[in-house]
Amino acid sequence: MNRMRASKDMWLWISGAALVIGLALATAGNRFAAFIIGIVFLNVLWTAGMNLLYGYTGLVSMMTAGVAGIGAYGTVKLFLDYGWSFWFAVPVSAVGAAAVGVILGLPALRLRGFYFVLSSLVIQVALTLVFIYFPQFTNGDTGITQIPRPGLWLPGFGAVDLTGPGFEIILGLLALAGVAVVYMIIRSRMGAFIIAIREDDLLAEELGIDVTRYKVMVFFISSLLMAVGGAFYAVYTGFISPRSFDVLMSMNIWLMVAFGGRGTIAGPIIGSAILVPIPFLLQELYQIKDIFYGSLIILVTVAMPAGVYGTILKWWRVRRQKQNTAVAPVAIKRMPAE
């Protein structure tokens, strides 16, 4: 059984990689389309991190953009000002950003539910202000421009050109790796624990799960994904500014997870694939962009609490259940304490 699953998984990842490379190559002729695909890949990576945090652990964090920003600014600083290799700067600044994220978020992680959301929002606002008011590190609200793309030397390939579809392929594989990390965590013991925390953190505590420890671990891993995404965003677009990493970005990433379907592997990918291209394709309708987004947020919360993929899954299960006339297991949910 396990071996079958492993081989099935293997095929899934291989076809995923093939799809990613295929998409990157198919759009290589059109650099606008390629750019959209590249941004979608970045968002898949970000939403994978958010999914681990929000979808599986139940933590609604509004500071994810800030962490991505630290990763981006850190990488750019090491890469441009200190002359580090980009490929060395990314892991260093990503670990640094995740550590900063955990240190900032640690006290907040003790807080439950809404207070965590609020604290993370406050931290996000503070980080945006730091990006603006410390121009010696960030160049202030005007941002850093003309960030060059790094080169890459692969054994067997020699120097790889990253100005063309090469970079989109890297972004796609990165996104795939991010999703795989989340998938493996969910399949592990840790996955069972964090889902238990999401369902009822008090009960999880009673069952002997070290809730804060797991929350911190999840927060660190998701911050890592955010920061890596931020670093690649910087060199991919060639430009970063405080507005690239503001609270709106945190909200958008959250929205993609909620829209696609929280707590499912495919949901956030679907959410990113649908939502990311919209503003690019509707460039001319910029005036209604905010209204459209706001309405979408409300609509998802009211009508599709499980998201697009979640709703499909539910519908599918109900259908299958009717066919099998099997009894659905009903979770015992404790009454909310008043």
Added chain:
Amino acid sequence: MVDPNLLIGLSMLTTGLVLGAIFALTAAGVTIVYGCIWLPNAASGQFFLLAPLVAWSLSTAMGWSPILAVAAVLIAGLPFAYLLERLLIRRFYDVPDRNIAYFVVTLGITQILSGVFSITWGQWSDQYNIPPLAEGVVFIGPFPLPANRLIALVGALALLGALFVGLRYHRFGRALRAVFQNREAAALRGVDVQRIYLGAFLLGTSVIFAGGLLYAMAYSFDLSVAWSMGITAFAIMIVGGPGSVLGALVVGMLFGFVQAAVSVFASPTAATLSYLLAMLVILLLRPSGLFAR
């Protein structure tokens, strides 16, 4: 020449009072809604801006007298809030984690309203002045205070007083506080909790509208005030204790005076950052706020 220290001291006092009263009023509106319904209204800043924008249009484009415009906005605010409650807010009354759901939904409202603002009022002007109710300047000792700002201050203090007395002694106010303190016990005493929710939403939203209108009487405003006031009101609510009107009063006034004092002794930027810091520290050390209910 008058002693500059006296002038600065008086300006500190009046600034602290005006800002503090408006902060306190707005935060009181936010905290009433949160305390009662458990609805953290992320769109409160947009509501705060919406009211004076409409009043601006009525008084400049339509030529209404400013008093009439302000009154009309306050009255029109009620059906607006009522519709919102009917269509959206009440859907979540029975959701267990409704504060998070509400937060997200009101973030959506924030997006919609700011989108609406930028394609309507944002197209018409980039700053707004409601014509003054009264011209001229009142001298407090040597310090000149514009009559209009004095009216705004008196209005804010009067509303705060009325709010405080009403919550303390009126039957509805008592029921509202009862729901804050013990939802279920209130229901068992015969309080129709859903009606109180509706009442709290109408009251809180109207108070936020009033705060915005008074602000617009005291200052020129633009679209960016929504964001800064939304954050400030939230900060006051969190530091004061969510659901505590007394907390909103005390901390609101405190924030006003802190802004005034820090501006003198440090810099206006330091004052803004000090709010965020205070909010974070309180959240981490004492999430229920200084005036826990």
Added chain:
Amino acid sequence: MLEIENLTVRYGAFLAVDRVSLSVGEGIIVGLVGPNGAGKSSLVRVVSGLVQPVTGTVRFRELPLDGIPPHGRVDRGIAVVPEGRGLFPQMSVEENLLMGRYRRGMGNGARALMDHAFALFPILQERRRQLAGTLSGGQQQMLATGIMSEPQLLILDEPSLGLAPIVVDEIGRTLRRLKGEGVTILLVEQNAKLAADVADEIYVMQTGRISHHGAASDLMTDRSVMESFLSVQ
């Protein structure tokens, strides 16, 4: 006066109350006793209108209460004092009493009722300006007698919880006195002794079902009941 018929309450998959029937006759005190988790409080929540049952009906004075919200039940003369006493800790003693008049209004002898409450518990008059949250457990229970709404049926959930024996006796005396004034009482208790002391009739509830029912004097001498109680308590 109050008839409960075939009542079932469920929270998700958890069966809290299982086909329970129970009736409270006019002018008497009925005790509903049972261990923690037996489903007593769920039953009270259904009668007060806070929880909807899966099946079964509740009738008050022959009229079904289905679909009537909690405040509608207060209007009909049912007062419920929930577990934990249901006070408003940040309100004064006087305000807490006034909240009991929320439906009836301030006229209609509110003043006299408050004097009556103060006559019953003079200590409350002394502390009328004090916040309810600062009172002792016994004083809080005195405040939470629910008499301000002039109920016909008074339901008390665990009034003796966390109180010293001497205070529990005081509560027993008060309940008998209220019965003397014509109030029907449903006393829900873990403390079987208190129930046996004051109730005319007793129901025993265990794991969601009524296991015994009878006159208080009979039931308390019944060996099997006492044993089942001792084993769970």
Added chain:
Amino acid sequence: MGVFGVELRRRHEACRGGDRCGGGVLGRPLRFLVIDNQTNPTQALAAARSFDAQDKVLVISGPTSSDNALAIYGYAEQNQVPFLVPVAAFPQLTKPGTQWTFRLEPAAVGWGYSIAKFVEQKKPGAKIAIMYSDFALMRAIAAGLKYQIPRSNLTAGPEIVFPQGSSDATIQATQVRAASPDYVVVIGAGAFDNTITNQLLDLGVKPDQIIHPFGFTTNILGWGARSVGSYFGTFFDHDLDGVTAEGKKFIKDFAEKNGRPPSYIENFCYTTPYVIKQAIEQAGTVDRAKFRDALRALQTKETTSGVPIAFDKNGARQEYIYYMQITSMDVAKKEYSAKQVFYMEWSPEVIPVYDLVK
């Protein structure tokens, strides 16, 4: 965040209009980027990329707020697409080594320089107080002014910075008043500018002691009738001495359409299509590099005001500014009149612009 974007958004139509150039040049239509401060930099970049890769445009143009302009700047320089910016006062857009970007609006640091020059001429040795909001643009103006104050033998008064989103300036206005400066330079965004101005006037600062380094029509009306007598710096105004016949027609048409006179921003937008057209005609082809070279060599004039247009080696505009004094105002009718009191032109690097603002 900034008010500029809001202001700019309103002016897009004016820029896209290019009424007179609607038919395009050499058989190619002109298209303009629509970007405002609500637009995320990623989207601005995507739009630039779409114009470059999809539409294969000759030149990208668009009035842009701060960080979006720099985002597109990076793209234009890296991908060798000419980028002509009508409205964006950031010096970084034409920092040394810039190859493909041209800026029609003079740099903000230079505006600061010009204030000192203006005051030096009005009242030698005068004491200047500065109040400004903490936006990059405002900081740039203040930087130029602070650099030039000692060099023009002026005295620096109090300098007060406000964070973005400030609402009250009573205390700071009082502090400034207490220092009794000869001039107060107010560099604020939108409503805050009005609030500061009102509070200075409340405290008895005279209108003709207040200098606003720049003013859109709506800003100027926002200062209110009490501010008659105060100064503002601008690059174009309907009451300018040098408005040409074409300029007068532009003002008239614009006022009829929009119910208010045009500001300098609309003038730059109006001018942009002309500049592009002339450069294409000079280049004679639609090759990007040749077009860029033609822009570099361009020597022409604004058709509305007669002010010369020339770019330096980095693509920065030969700088100029007018100082106007408000002579009357009717806020209700959205009308004001002003008289030109000072005009100067200078080279973009008369002060170390690119060192003052990184």
